Amino acid sequence: MATIQANVLRRVADEVLQRAGVSSEHRQQQIDLLMEADLRGVSSHGLLRLERIVKRIRNGVSKPDARGRHVWRSPSFLAVDGECGLGPVVANHALEALKPKARENGVALAAITNSNHIGMLGWYAERVAQEGFTIIALSTSEALVHPWGGRIAMLGTNPVAIGIPTGGTPFMMDTATSVVSMGEIHDHANRGQAIPLGWAIDSAGNPTTDADAAKQGAIGPFGQAKGYALGLAFELIVTSLSGAAIGREVHGTLDDTSICNKGDVFILIDGPRRDLQDYLEAIRHLPPAEGFDEVLIPGERGRACRQKRLSEGIPIADEVWNRLQALAGCEATA
Amino acid sequence: MATIQANVLRRVADEVLQRAGVSSEHRQQQIDLLMEADLRGVSSHGLLRLERIVKRIRNGVSKPDARGRHVWRSPSFLAVDGECGLGPVVANHALEALKPKARENGVALAAITNSNHIGMLGWYAERVAQEGFTIIALSTSEALVHPWGGRIAMLGTNPVAIGIPTGGTPFMMDTATSVVSMGEIHDHANRGQAIPLGWAIDSAGNPTTDADAAKQGAIGPFGQAKGYALGLAFELIVTSLSGAAIGREVHGTLDDTSICNKGDVFILIDGPRRDLQDYLEAIRHLPPAEGFDEVLIPGERGRACRQKRLSEGIPIADEVWNRLQALAGCEATA
Numbered sequence: 001m002a003t004i005q006a007n008v009l010r011r012v013a014d015e016v017l018q019r020a021g022v023s024s025e026h027r028q029q030q031i032d033l034l035m036e037a038d039l040r041g042v043s044s045h046g047l048l049r050l051e052r053i054v055k056r057i058r059n060g061v062s063k064p065d066a067r068g069r070h071v072w073r074s075p076s077f078l079a080v081d082g083e084c085g086l087g088p089v090v091a092n093h094a095l096e097a098l099k100p101k102a103r104e105n106g107v108a109l110a111a112i113t114n115s116n117h118i119g120m121l122g123w124y125a126e127r128v129a130q131e132g133f134t135i136i137a138l139s140t141s142e143a144l145v146h147p148w149g150g151r152i153a154m155l156g157t158n159p160v161a162i163g164i165p166t167g168g169t170p171f172m173m174d175t176a177t178s179v180v181s182m183g184e185i186h187d188h189a190n191r192g193q194a195i196p197l198g199w200a201i202d203s204a205g206n207p208t209t210d211a212d213a214a215k216q217g218a219i220g221p222f223g224q225a226k227g228y229a230l231g232l233a234f235e236l237i238v239t240s241l242s243g244a245a246i247g248r249e250v251h252g253t254l255d256d257t258s259i260c261n262k263g264d265v266f267i268l269i270d271g272p273r274r275d276l277q278d279y280l281e282a283i284r285h286l287p288p289a290e291g292f293d294e295v296l297i298p299g300e301r302g303r304a305c306r307q308k309r310l311s312e313g314i315p316i317a318d319e320v321w322n323r324l325q326a327l328a329g330c331e332a333t334a
Numbered sequence: 335m336a337t338i339q340a341n342v343l344r345r346v347a348d349e350v351l352q353r354a355g356v357s358s359e360h361r362q363q364q365i366d367l368l369m370e371a372d373l374r375g376v377s378s379h380g381l382l383r384l385e386r387i388v389k390r391i392r393n394g395v396s397k398p399d400a401r402g403r404h405v406w407r408s409p410s411f412l413a414v415d416g417e418c419g420l421g422p423v424v425a426n427h428a429l430e431a432l433k434p435k436a437r438e439n440g441v442a443l444a445a446i447t448n449s450n451h452i453g454m455l456g457w458y459a460e461r462v463a464q465e466g467f468t469i470i471a472l473s474t475s476e477a478l479v480h481p482w483g484g485r486i487a488m489l490g491t492n493p494v495a496i497g498i499p500t501g502g503t504p505f506m507m508d509t510a511t512s513v514v515s516m517g518e519i520h521d522h523a524n525r526g527q528a529i530p531l532g533w534a535i536d537s538a539g540n541p542t543t544d545a546d547a548a549k550q551g552a553i554g555p556f557g558q559a560k561g562y563a564l565g566l567a568f569e570l571i572v573t574s575l576s577g578a579a580i581g582r583e584v585h586g587t588l589d590d591t592s593i594c595n596k597g598d599v600f601i602l603i604d605g606p607r608r609d610l611q612d613y614l615e616a617i618r619h620l621p622p623a624e625g626f627d628e629v630l631i632p633g634e635r636g637r638a639c640r641q642k643r644l645s646e647g648i649p650i651a652d653e654v655w656n657r658l659q660a661l662a663g664c665e666a667t668a
Contacts (some may be wrong), residue, residue, distance in 0.1 A: 076410055077440025077605055106411025107443045107605060134571060136470075147617050149626035154617050162567040164574055171570055173563040205623055223557025229507040229632035230564075232617075233496040236505055237468060239613075241496055241605040246613050267601065269443060271411055271575040279573075279580050283481050283488050283566075289539055292483035298563035 002321045003313040006009075010035060013047055015328035020054045022064040026089045033088040037120045037308045038316065040302035044183030045120040048320050052088070053116070054327060055256040062086060062116050067093040076101050076108040079242075082115025090115035091124060094216035095266060102133060102268040111242035112264040117253040122174030122299065124266070125163030129170030129327060134269040137161040138264040140238045143248045145178045146218035148228035151205025153218035154247050156262065157181065158234045173298035177231030178219040185214045238263040335648040337657045338446035344369060347381055348660035354388045356398040360423045367422040371454045372650065373643045374636035378517030379454040382654050387420070387450070388661060389590040396420060396450050396594075401427040410435050410442040414578075416449025418593060423448065424449035425458060429600060436467060436602040445576035446598040451587040456508030456633065458600070459497030461465040463504030468603040474572045474596040477582045478511045480552035485539025487552035488581050491515065492568045501609035507632035511565030512553040519548045572597040 008030060019029040030053065035084055038046030056062035066085030070093075073079050082090040094110040099106035118124075121137040128135045141156035161174035180199050188195050189211035200214035208214055221228035239246040244263025252260025271279055286295045309315075344365060351361040364387065372380030392395035401417030404427075407413050412431055416424040428444040435442035449558035452458075455471040462469045495508035514533050522529050523545035534548035535541055542548055555562035573580040578597025586594025620629045643649075 046433050073605070074440035076442075077603075079606075101615050103438055104408065106408035107601070108410075109441045109605070113607060134574060136571075146623075147620065147629050149623050150617065150620040150629040151550060152620060154620065160564070162564075162571065164567065164570045166570075166574075171567070173567050175560045175563055177560075201623070205621065206404065207624075222560045225630075225632075226509045226511075226556045227561070229509055230494070230496075232499065232632065233505070233507050234502075236498045236610055237496065238472075240468060240500075240608045240610060241603065243606060246610070247616070267441070269411075269575065271407070271443070271445060272413075272577060274574045274577060276570055276574060276580070282581070283484065286481060286484040286486060286488065287539065289480075289535070290541075291487050291585050295484040296483050296559075298559075298566065 001315050002318055003315050004037065004321060005313045006039065006310055009038070009047060009314060009316070012324050012328045012330065013050055016050055016054060016324060019327070019329065020057045020064065020307065022057070022086070026064055026086055029088045029092055030086050033119045033123050036123045036306075038314050039306040040120075040122075041305040042120055042302070043316070044181055047316065047324060049117070049119070051323055051327060052256055056116065059257050061257060063254065066090070068112065068115060070094070070097055070114065071236045076105045078108065078110040080110055080112040080115070082112055085115055087116040087118035091118045091264065091266075095124060095128060095268070098266060099128070099131070099133070102270040105145045107267065107269045109241070110266045111238075111266070113242040113244040113263065114259070115264065116260045118264050121159050121161030122172050122302070126170055126172040126299070127172060127266065129163030129165050129172060132165050132270065132273060133163070134165065135161075135163045136270060137265070138234045138238050140235050140244060140246070140250060142250045142254050142262075143232060144182050144219050145221055146201060146205070147232070148221055148225045151201065154219070155228075155231050155235055156250060157219070158231045158238075160234060160303045164276070166280065167273070167278050168277045169303070171276065171297070171299065175222070177222055177227055177234060179222045179227075180219060182215075182219060185211050185219065189215055209212040225316040237266050237292065241265055335649050336652055337649050339647045339654060340369065340373065340471075340644055343372070343381060343385060343648060343650070346658050346662045346664065347384055348389060350384055350658060353661070353663065354391045354398065356391070356420070358617050360398055360420055363422045363426055364420050367453045367457050370457045372648050373640040374454075374456075375639040376454055376636070377650070378515055381650065381658060383451070383453070385657055385661060386590055390450065393591050395586065397593060398423075400424070402446065402449060404428070404431055410439045412442065412444040414444055414449070416446055417431040419449055421450040421452035425452045425600075429458060429462060429602070432600060432602045433462070433465070433467070435483065436604040440605060441577070441601065441603045443602070444600045445572075447576040448593070448595065449598065450594045452598050454494050454508065455495030456506050456636070457493035459508060460504055460506040460633070462602065463497030463499050466509060466604065466607060467497070468499065468605060469495075469497045470601040471599070472568045472572050473598045474569050474578060474580070474584060476584045476588050476596075478516050478553050479555055479565060480535060480539070481566070482555055482559045485535065489555070489562075489565050489569055490584060491553070492565045494568060498610070499607045500611050500614060501607070502611045503637070505610065505631070505633065508648040509556070511556055511561055513556045513561075514553060516549075516553060519545050519553065523549055572599050573607065575599055
């Protein structure tokens with residue numbers, strides 16, 4: 001594991017995307033997104049993904065110049081054909097278009113299809129909440145999650161992020177509706193560690209503690225039947241409104257060659273803003289339960305990690321760092 | 335336990351509310367809501383609640399004629415002062431106002447405060463999804479749920495319902511963000527049964543299997559840290575947009591004398607409607623995992639229960655049935 005300063009990582013990542021023909025403006029958006037994930041301790045959504053992004057550009061399934069074609073189906077409903085653009089470029093462009101409509105009408109919605117992976121949803125949620133909007137962000141993915149009581153993967157990990165102005169630092173939560181990420185299962189497999197029972201089933205649909213077997217099987221929904229119901233509802237909302245592919249038909253966030261056909265939905269609300277800080281402060285200062293050091297507010301651990309990593313550097317797997325340098329043409333250190 | 339035909343129950347309930355001075359139109363809405371809960375097997379939200387509804391009218395904290403005062407803050411953002419009206423009357427009136435705005439603008443939102451308990455959210459979600467709308471319905475409640483890692487209740491059970499048109503029977507999920515309902519814990523206490531570890535903590539904030547101790551403590555969030563994050567996000571969205579009370583300041587859904595100061599939010603979307611039936615059918619026909627008879631689609635068990643109870647009658651606790659008859663003036667059978 002190397003520890004690299006953020007500005008060094010950014011420079012190398014920028015070189016990688018420049019070599020792939022990405023414009024300065026679009027490079028910045030893609031790198032901001034990935035770096036925020038690494039800074040907040042979500043390395044599965046960080047620079048680790050850059051090599052795939054480059055391969056997808058080279059293979060023609062990602063078009064780095066595209067920003068998405070906008071069609072207003074009604075004054076507050078934006079349908080976006082992502083035109084195979086980079087996820088954050090298409091998503092940011094849609095959010096910028098939504099903001100004036102949400103201000104005007106109180107609420108506005110974008111349904112996006114045909115864009116590449118939009119990454120860590122919390123990045124979008126926190127930024128627009130800082131500008132005074134409440135946001136619900138949903139995204140689908142390849143089928144990796146089994147229905148509660150089922151034996152095969154039929155649902156995406158279907159993350160949700162919610163951002164809310166509070167009068168101070170915005171509230172931001174961001175979670176997948178799977179009990180863990182597939183990245184976490186791969187990590188366990190790479191380290192030869194068992195996974196806890198309840199995380200996943202094997203390819204025969206039986207509960208397993210073998211991380212390698214889990215890779216061939218499916219992850220459980222978080223929160224059992226309730227989390228399954230929510231994850232399924234999010235998949236149906238996104239598909240219904242965006243026209244994206246659904247379930248096992250979804251491709252393109254985990255491979256280098258398929259057009260990315262999942263969907264994304266943003267609901268942006270410009271409503272009254274109540275000061276929520278006293279309430280959050282009261283939760284933060286509750287006496288912690290046995291086995292806990294403190295009561296956490298969602299998003300805050302990531303923010304603390306970000307502060308630390310901005311000053312101390314970002315831990316990054318040697319393999320990932322070496323690949324990045326090679327892609328940037330810094331072969332000597334690779 | 336008595337088993338009573340739905341039309342008999344409806345007649346008795348109607349008499350109860352007529353005696354309390356509720357108009358025919360508003361009686362029907364309140365009774366439809368409660369009966370749908372009993373029909374679908376959610377007796378905690380059924381006619382069991384009628385006595386409290388009557389007491390609250392008598393105590394002046396529920397005004398059965400009120401439908402809520404509507405202020406359009408912007409073309410798609412409806413602020414509703416519930417004027418202490420009956421929950422379903424205020425909620426239905428708000429939904430009717432939202433529908434044309436959602437059709438016109440693609441999405442519309444109502445933020446309601448100062449209405450009485452709006453009950454089982456799925457009742458609203460399924461009906462508007464039948465009319466072609468996608469809906470997200472949120473509601474807050476008294477603080478009964480502890481933050482993940484905390485020792486006291488700070489969050490409502492904060493239910494969420496989502497309804498989505500599918501091309502056939504709509505998809506509808508409806509769940510609290512607590513691991514179980516307080517009603518379920520009371521049921522266990524009444525029967526002298528232990529509760530599973532993980533459901534609740536006692537008044538000292540320690541995990542308990544004693545249902546009586548749990549009644550004095552707090553229920554856990556569903557899905558641990560992830561469910562806590564979602565339940566908290568829903569509480570903050572509702573409070574922020576509606577100006578309702580938050581956390582331990584919330585009163586009025588579990589007592590007879592306080593003005594009900596929780597909030598409710600409906601987001602109504604009129605977007606494209608994709609046929610989702612093949613996908614749901616594929617999930618329904620998956621081979622079930624060990625220990626499961628079938629793979630369920632959320633909402634369908636309730637619908638099957640409804641069919642059965644419409645033909646065979648509704649099981650209702652003797653005590654509840656006797657109280658209802660007494661309230662209706664049918665003292666002889668009470």
